[in-house]
C-alpha cells in the first residue's frame with residue numbers, strides 16, 4: 017500500500033508539471049485540466065486541506081461519471097426513470113504546480129458541467145457552488161494560488177444525493193471537461209466575445225464583433241485590438257484595428273465591424289466555418305489572443321412557408337436527444353458524440369434539440385462542423401416541479417444566471433438557431449406563466465437578439481396556454497397531438513410554428529410482434545407501467561407501438577411533411593437513453609423511444625426516415641427469416657427512388673407492391689417456410705436495389721467489425737466494435753444471445769464499455785463481457801497515450817472466436 021501511495025504521489029506531481037509546462041511565449045494557455053484527479057465516493061470535507069491523506073482515493077481522469085460504474089437496482093433512489101443506477105455524493109481532488117512567472121498572470125478554472133450541486137475550493141478557500149448540473153461555470157483562482165515548489169490543491173464536492181431529481185438518467189460527477197486558463201493581466205473576458213452577421217448578400221457579409229476586455233493590472237493602459245477573419249484555409253479575408261485605453265482593475269467593451277466579400281455561407285450540406293482571431297496589444301506587446309468561431313448564414317421562420325436557410329426553403333428534420341452516451345454514461349467523449357451525429361446524418365437528420373438542458377460544448381462544436389441546426393434548451397422545469405428534487409428547488413436563486421450563462425457560452429455557434437426556454441413547463445397552465453415567460457425572454461434578448469426564442473408547449477388551446485399568452489415568444493413549439501396541427505394557422509394566426517417534440521413511438525431492436533398492422537397505444541405512465549406486455553420487456557420493432565400521447569413514426573411524419581407552415585419537427589428521440597423506460601416497470605431501465613438503440617444500432621424505422629429524408633437509394637426489408645413453420649409473417653419494406661417492389665419467397669413471387677400517397681412502407685403477409693426472402697425494387701421496370709434475408713442456422717462464430725481500425729493515441733479516442741453472432745454461412749443469427757468475452761492484448765488501449773441495446777439488461781456496462789441481444793452486441797475500446805497495435809479478441813462458448821487489430825497512432 018505504502019509503495020502504491022508513493023507511486024501515485026509521483027504520478028500526481030508529473031501530472032501537475034505536465035499540466036503547466038507550457039511555453040511562456042503563448043499569451044493565452046488553455047490547459048487540459050482533466051487528468052490527475054483523485055476521487056472518492058462519500059463526503060470528505062477535510063479534502064480541501066493540503067496534506068490530506070488520499071491514499072485510499074482513486075486516481076482517474078475526468079470527464080467521469082460514477083453512476084455508470086454502478087450496478088442496476090430498483091432500490092436506488094434515482095428509480096428506473098433515472099436509470100436505476102446509484103447517485104449519492106463524491107469528492108474530487110487534484111494537486112498542481114505553477115511556475116513562478118505565472119504569478120504575473122490571470123488564472124481561472126473552467127468546468128463545462130458537474131452533476132450536481134458542486135462546490136469548489138482552492139487551497140482551502142471556498143470559490144462557490146453551482147446547483148445546476150448542466151451549467152458551465154468558471155472560478156478566478158489568481159488570488160489564492162501558490163507558485164514554484166508549493167502545491168495547489170483544488171477540491172470539488174459533488175452532491176447528487178437529493179433524489180429523484182430528474183425524469184431521465186443524469187450521471188454523477190465531473191462528467192464534462194475541465195480547463196485551466198492562463199492569460200496576461202490584460203485579456204479578453206471569459207465568454208467575452210459575441211459575433212453576429214446582421215447583413216448578408218452574395219457579394220458581402222457584414223460581421224460585427226463585440227469584445228469585452230479586462231485589465232486586471234493596476235495601471236491605465238493604451239491598447240490596440242487587432243481582429244482578423246480567417247477563412248477555412250486560414251487565409252485572411254478581413255482585418256480591423258481599434259484603439260482604446262483602459263483604467264486599471266476595470267473592463268470595457270468594443271464593437272468592431274468588418275466585411276467579408278463573397279462569403280461562403282454555412283449550411284447543413286456545406287457547414288463552412290470562418291474564424292475570428294482577436295489580438296490585444298499594449299504598445300508593441302501582445303497581451304492576449306482569442307478565437308471566436310464564425311459561420312455566415314441567415315435564416316427565417318415564416319408563418320406560412322416554414323423555415324428557410326440562406327433563402328432556400330427547407331424543413332427542419334430533427335431529433336431530440338438526452339446527453340448520455342449509452343455505456344459511457346454521461347461522461348463526455350467527443351468521438352462518442354461525433355459517432356452519434358454521423359449515424360443521424362446518414363439517416364437524414366439535420367437538426368438536434370438538446371432535451372432538456374444546455375449540452376456539452378463539444379456537441380455544439382460538432383454541430384457547427386458537421387452541419388446540424390440546434391435548438392438549444394435551458395430548462396425542463398421552472399418554479400413548479402415535475403419530480404421532488406428537480407431544479408425547481410433552486411429556481412429563484414439561479415434561473416437568471418443559468419440562462420444567461422447558456423446564452424453567453426453558446427451564442428457564437430452558427431449551428432444554434434433557436435433558444436428554448438423550456439419543455440412542457442407546468443406554468444403554461446396558469447397565469448404565472450405570463451410573467452416568467454416575459455422575464456426569461458427578456459434575459460435572452462439582452463444577450464442575443466439574433467435568434468428566435470421558443471418553448472416546447474403541450475397546451476394547444478390558445479386561451480388556456482399562458483406561456484403563449486405572454487406574447488413574448490418568437491416561435492411557438494408544440495409537442496405531440498399532431499392531429500391538431502392543421503388547425504394551428506387558425507388558432508394561432510400570424511405565429512411561427514415548429515413541432516418541437518413528436519412520436520414517442522416505442523421499439524426494441526430486432527423484436528417483432530405479429531400481426532404488424534395493428535397500432536397499439538400503451539397506457540403507460542410513471543404510475544402505471546405496463547405489466548401485460550411481452551414477458552421479456554421487448555416492444556415490437558414494426559412501427560406499430562407508441563405512448564398514448566404520441567403516435568407511430570409514420571403517422572406524424574406523414575402529416576407534418578405536408579404542412580408548409582410547420583418549420584419542421586423533432587422526433588422523440590434519436591437514440592435510446594438511460595432512464596424513462598416507458599412502458600415497462602423494472603428491470604426495464606432505459607428508454608424505448610430511440611430510432612437507434614442505446615448501443616448505436618439502428619432499429620428498422622431508421623430506414624423509413626432515410627428513405628424520406630435523404631437522396632440515398634434505400635431498400636430496407638425486415639423482419640429476420642427464422643419463424644415457426646407455417647406461421648403467417650408480415651414482411652415490410654421501406655424504399656425510395658423506385659416505383660414498385662416485389663417479394664420472392666424461395667424464388668416464388670409473393671406479389672408486387674407500390675406505396676400509395678398515404679403510405680411510407682409496404683407489407684406482404686406470407687406463410688413462413690425456411691429458406692430465403694428477396695425483395696427487388698424497380699424503377700421503370702429496371703431493378704434498382706435487391707435485398708435478401710436467409711433463414712439463419714445455429715450460431716457458429718463471433719465476428720468483430722470496428723467503426724475505425726485506426727484511432728489516435730490521445731487517451732480519448734474510441735473504436736466502436738460491432739460484435740455479430742453468425743451461422744456457418746455468415747448470416748446474423750437473429751435470436752442469438754451468447755455470452756461473449758473480450759480481451760485486449762497490448763497496453764495501448766482499454767475496454768471502456770459494452771452494451772447490446774437491450775432495455776432490460778441488468779448487466780453492467782464497465783466489464784469485459786456481454787451477452788449478445790438479437791445476435792449483436794457492442795464493445796467500446798479507448799486509446800491510451802501510447803501508440804502501437806492492440807489485438808482485440810472475442811470468445812464465446814462453442815463458437816469460433818474472432819480477433820482483429822487496432823492501430824493506435826500519434
Ligand code: GAL
Pocket residue numbers: 183371439440495517520563588596
Ligand atoms: C414528453 C417529454 C419528454 C419525454 C417524452 C416521453 O412529454 O417532453 O421529456 O418524457 O414525453 O414520451
